[in-house]
Amino acid sequence: MSIVGPKLRRVLAGKLFPGARSAGAAKARSNSGEEASSWHPRRVSIRAALAFTFGVVIAVTAAALILALESGRQNTVALVRDRSERIIDTIVERTRLHLDPARDQSEFLARLFRDGDLDPQDEAASLSQLRAALAGIPQVAALAVIRTDLKQLRAERHGDDVVLRKIDMRTVPGLDEAFEMARNAGHPVWGELLWSERLNQPLVNVRTPLWHEGSFLGILLTTVTVSELSRFLAESPAGSDVGAFILLGRNHVVAHAALAHNPQLFKRDNLLPEVTEIGDRVLASIWSPNPETGAAAFVGSSKSHIVTVDRTPYIFIYRDISGYSDQPWMVGRYLPLDELGSEVRRIERAAWLGLAAVLAAVAGAWLVGYAIGRPILRLARATSAIRTLDLTSARPLAGSHLRELDEAIRAYNALIATLHWFETYVPRRLVKQLMAQGEHATALVEREVTVLFTDIVDFTSLAERLSASDAATFLNDHFRLLAACVEAEGGTIDKYIGDSLMAFWGAPELQLDHSARACRAARAIATAIVGDNRRRRGLGLPPARIRIGIHAGPAMVGNIGAPGRINYTLVGDVVNTAQRIEDVAKKCMTDEDEAVILVSDAVLRSAGPECSAQPVGEHILRGRHEATNVFRLEAS
Known part of the structure; x- marks a missing residue:
């Protein structure tokens, strides 16, 4: 299965997801938030920063205005006082003159x-x-x-x-x-x-x-x-x-x-x-x-x-x-x-007008901060959803009247469209798990895993009766049913091979009950196939029948491939064995069976009593010399 390599994953963690250098850094922050926060100074919002900046400018302007108005008021009062004294001086002088x-x-x-x-x-x-x-x-x-x-x-x-x-x-x-x-x-x-x-x-x-x-x-x-x-x-x-x-x-x-x-x-x-x-x-x-x-x-x-x-x-x-x-x-x-007192009142009116202007400036500064801070906050929240690959919550944002912000929002909207294409080809859940585990998650390690293979019975004959587009639609609907069952049990879909699907449990997340999960997923697939066949018969369409093979054992798990085309996959005999067990199902399947699930004895030992199965005998698998005990898992 194609998956992002270390270089591309670092891009995802460091560039597409603001505030995270890598998936390992994201995990470090989630595990030790107090330690991570200690490395950064206290952050303030853009609105608060703009309000503070505008506040300083407004305060200086207001102080200058107050000083000017107070000086003008004092001068005006002095002139008015001098005028009133001259009035009385004139009357006294006229009295004495007379x-x-x-x-x-x-x-x-x-x-x-x-x-x-x-x-x-x-x-x-x-x-x-x-x-x-x-x-x-x-x-x-x-x-x-x-x-x-x-x-x-x-x-x-x-x-x-x-x-x-x-x-x-x-x-x-x-x-x-x-x-x-x-x-x-x-x-x-x-x-x-x-x-x-x-x-x-x-x-x-x-x-x-x-x-x-x-x-x-x-x-x-x-x-x-x-x-x-x-x-x-x-x-x-x-x-x-x-x-x-x-x-x-x-x-x-x-x-x-x-x-x-x-x-x-x-x-x-x-x-x-x-x-x-x-x-x-x-x-x-x-x-x-x-x-x-x-x-x-x-x-x-x-x-x-x-x-x-x-x-x-x-x-x-x-x-x-x-x-x-x-x-x-x-x-x-x-x-x-x-x-x-008209002159003094004019100064007082000017003071009130100045105060109103200062208050208007404060309100304007707050509105500017709000106009800038709100879209940035929306952008930050949206990109936070991208950081966790929650593309359902990451919706396109409305544009802004501010050119720089509008360009950032348009870039974000383009990124959303790109990531929707990206998630079509990359399993989102797998990427989340790899990011959570950090850089070492993609290194080749040996794990106990359970591998599941599926195959559609007589798909070639079925496809001959369908047009190419109908066949593609049929496969997409079929794999959608299977993928839902696999992901519901925490499994990872490794690849689609024609009409077959390969999935595994136990990596990259460590799952001690990986075999039990695989068995439950297989039963869910069988149930889904039976239900879908009822729907198909109602539409006059031929039913689909499926074979499933499951095997458990050790495998090397990690990045496999050449630069530019790397798969996170697993390598080992467990993969081949699971596929061979699915081949054995051809011998065990009757015309009445819509789904057959075969498992190895290793799966039963790992899953424990949760999985009940009937033996179908020892089989020498293709390419093997020793016989393998195979069991048929009960569908429910």
Whole structure:
């Protein structure tokens, strides 16, 4: 029988079966998996390797993205913080720009009196000087010298005109206290708000002590209207959105765009309106319960909080300033949070988009690993089936969209087709056994074996009545029946010789019950022939009759042949004897017999009591001088 030689078998074990150098290596792995695994480093899947590689790349990219976004966020927050501080700085600067000139002018006039450049007794000159000073500071509503003799020299603005007046102050209460405070202060002091009956609004005022030739002369009173301060504040770049404000305490409004043109908001008994009275719903909500404090990141040293009005969040930024009244003022501005934090939110959106991109990259890496790893895993499992010659499980695989994998799969599918041809000519079970036993399995060794020969009775006459194709079909069906019986008992089919079959037991696998197996296989063949003949008679076909001869004994088993054409077979007298015993069956077979099984006494001794047989006498076999005891094995 033709079988693979050492060279081809090494190819099968090393190339066609990944991970195995030879059949011996496969057996070594199966017998000592722990020892074999110790020679290899820990293996990881392609999916895990790709995931790790992509993960490192993605991690580096994500780290760079995070650093860039964090740097951008910090820069943006710093810019927003700087902008919010500039907003408050602008409002404070505008407030000082409006009020400080009034104080400076007061100091200038006080120096004129102190240095004697202006005689307080010369009322005409004093009034003229007040008129001139008033012209230089248009935000000032009035300048008045209140002397200790309770006389007032006053220059006040009436529209575009300046009116000079002399007023008797003897009926005005509290002047002595005011004189005392000014004398003790020694410098200009911003006092509490005063009510103007003529202007019907409160006045911001600065009180400057007047001295002349070392004597306390009185007070120079400089006033600025609240409406003029509000107008000036509202016209500033920072207050152009009507969001700027100045509060006295927490609730009273000193300056706001609403106070610039609404004098009805002022009342004598309550000089300043409250935040809820000026018609600004946002400012009215400045002290709403539970304000949000998340605006601290957007501002610097100023105070801030967030209030939601009509579902719109507003940020209040404010700062306390002193010196313009008897109490500190709160200068501030509110604006929609989106206007201040939009840049930061854009950075945050970019961060979320970056995170989404990273997650998408991770998912993409996993999908790529899955797309690559899955067909490779299928290919590995399929080739594992080939390694064990399980060609039934080794099915063709679907192609891949990846070129390299598709080429590997096409090569595998071609290999499957080739191996199906291969197994047609090579007994798969024998190859498995040889691979399992390793390199030494094919070396010539002496074994106790049992050999079985079959032959179809009068096949020549049967074949004459059939066409060549029908005869071939008949033989294929016949040998299929016989092969199934032989392989069921662990036998090896050595060869087909015309209408004959030769099989043996005891090699390459060591089988101590080789004779019993051969006898059982022979009985199964006889039973199969009888059953098949019933089928043939039903189809109107002639029955097939068979002779079987079995002998046991020593033989040389291994590779026999020339390079390029080697058979794993056995050589010895046991083969010839088995064939001669089958010839003896011609003498023992009657016309009624469909199958006759003859065995030698050596087979009966080896098989033991399992095989019962009837003696058919001693026969001198062809080519022999000594007689051989032959027995007929009972079919069942």
